[in-house]
Amino acid sequence: MFQQLRTSLKQSVLGQDHVIDHLLIGMLAEGHVLLEDRPGTGKTTLAKALAQSLDAKFSRVQCTADTLPTDLLGMELFNPLTGSFEQRFGPLFANIVLVDEINRTTPRTQSALLEAMAEAQVTIGDTSYTLPQHFFVIATQNPFDGQGTFPLPQAQLDRFLFKLSFTPLDRTAEKALLRGAHLEAMDLHLPLEQLNAWKQEVAAVTIEDTVEDYLLDVCDALRAHRDIEIGPSPRATLALLKAAKARAWMHERNYVTPEDIKSLATPLLAHRLVLTLEATLKMTNERLVKQTLESLTVPTEV
Template sequence: MFQQLRTNLKQAVLGQEHVIDHLLIGLLSEGHVLLEDRPGTGKTTLAKSLANTLDAKFSRIQCTADTLPTDLLGMELFNPLTGSFEQRFGPLFANIVLVDEINRTTPRTQSALLEAMGEAQVTIGDTSYTLPQHFLVIATQNPFDGQGTFPLPHAQLDRFLFKLSFAPLDRQVEKALLQGAHLQPSPFQVPLEQLNTWKQEVQAVTIEDAVEDYLLDVCDALRAHRDVEIGPSPRATLALLQAARARAWMHDRTYVTPEDIKQLANPLLAHRLVLTLEATLKMTNGRLVQQILESLTVPTEV
């Protein structure tokens, strides 16, 4: 059933197996995903296809400079007929939430997502409300258009499990796109409750002490690096472990390997780093993570 879900997504968005697999890891490990890419690459299609194949409630928030926190959360409205306040919930109350062009809205509105993404709940007025089960935020931003945008603060970036970009399509894949191959996903739907079983199996994936120490070595090396002002947080360490378990499960293993850590470290850790000003002139966050991975001794797999 999981492989059919995976196949459906690959039919809906061609040539993006890497992004799809990481999105599914985010789904299994309850981590949110930031897609940074040009318009028209299939970001919205991917989010909708995931919701449709999962039989999940989908909502979309189109961010602009005048988007308010209440446009995301909802608000209390007075009903003159009953003489009382009634709660009107916003689009965050869904399973799959696409936050389109998240960097076009103000920091005030961006901060409304912090509680939702970190604790799966929101506070409206004096009351906290739990968000639907299997809550997943897929946010997008355009990396090339800086006019009228507000860079995401570090606290917001730290709540995204992955920051991903779509791969350029080769000619053969784009030709298949022109011929409509992406329009033929099979009529298949996974009950949302099935995620409970999958997530329980992911939690049962084990990790040996040597592999766990390797995970910590990667994070500690980044924190101690002279070019890093802010390194991975404890939230990032936990997220890397959970994502590694999900990747192992997707590869039909009951244990985490060093390869799981190596494959996930860059998309999971790079966007959480803050480099010194001098370092930003000579390298990218992703390149620094890769250097750390190349410098560390990988434990021998048992």
């Protein structure tokens, strides 16, 4: 059934296999995903296709400069018929939430997502409410249009498991798009409860000491790097382990290999780093992570 889900998504959004696989890893690892790309690449289509394939409740928030925290969380409203206040829940109370152009809303509204993404709950007034099961945020932002935007703070970026960009379509994929190949996606409606079984299997994936030490070596090397002011947090280390287990399970293995860690390190760690001012002038976060990986000794495959 999981392979059917992958196939369905890859038919819905052509030429983005790596993004789809990382999105599914994020879902299995109970993380959240930030999609950074120009408009018109299929980000919204992919989020909707995932929700539809899993029979999940889907909601979409279009962020603007005047979007308020209550537009995400909801609020208490007075009902004159009953003479009491009633809770009206916002769009965060869904399984899959698309937060479109997250960097176009103010830091105050962005911060409303912090508790939701970290603890799967929100606080409205004096009361905390648990969000629906399998709560999964897919946020988007356009990196090429900075006018009227509010860059995400480091604390917000650290809540995202992956930061991903779409691959430009090659001529063959774009021709298939013109001919409507993306309209031939499988009509798949898996029960959302199926995620419970998949996540239990992911959690049972094992990791040997040598591979675990390699994971720690990667994070420690970045923390000690002279060009990095702020390295990966302990949350990032744990996230890398969870994602590596999910990738191993997707490749039909019950154990993590160094390749799982190496392939996920860049999209999972790069956006969490803060480089020195001098370093930002000569390299990107992604390039620095790749250079660090190349400098480390990879343990023998298990």
